Amino acid sequence: MLKFKFFSHTADIKFRAYGKSIEESFKNSIYALTRSVTDSNIKEKKKIKIKVKGKDFESLLYNFLEEALYLIDSENFFISSVKNLKIDKKIFKLSAEFSGDNGKNLKVFSHVKAITYSEMFVKKIKDKWISQVVLDI
DSSP states (O other): OOOEEEEOOSSSEEEEEEESSHHHHHHHHHHHHHHHHBOSOOOOOEEEEEEEEOSSHHHHHHHHHHHHHHHHHHHOEEEEEEEEEEEETTTTEEEEEEEEEEGGGSOBOOOOOEEEEEEEEEEEETTEEEEEEEEEO
C-alpha cells in the first residue's frame, strides 16, 4: 500500500497519507512531514515518548504533527520511525514513541513553518484511512 503522496500546491506542501488503520495513516503523515524537509537516511539514535489530545481526528492529527514539528524546531530531532502508536478513538487521545536523530547529521532542504488546517481531513474510505495535510513552508 502507498504510504503517502505529495500533491501540487501553490506555495506550500500538500500530502495525503494512507493506512489500513487510522494509526497507520497518522504514522505515514509523520513520514510525509519528515520527507518534506529531508530525504536523508535518519538513524534511530534517540527515543522520545509523546502524548497528545484533540477534539476530533483532524485536531488530533494536527496536534500530533505539531509535536513532531516542535521537536524538529526546538530540539533539532528528526523522526525516522513511529512505534507503539495508540489512538483512543472515543476521547481522541494519542500516545506514541518517536525514534530519530539529531538534524546536524542530515541534509535539510526545506523548513516547515507550521501545520495548517487548510484542506485538512481524516476519513475512512472503504477499507483504508486517508489523512490530508497542507504544510506552510
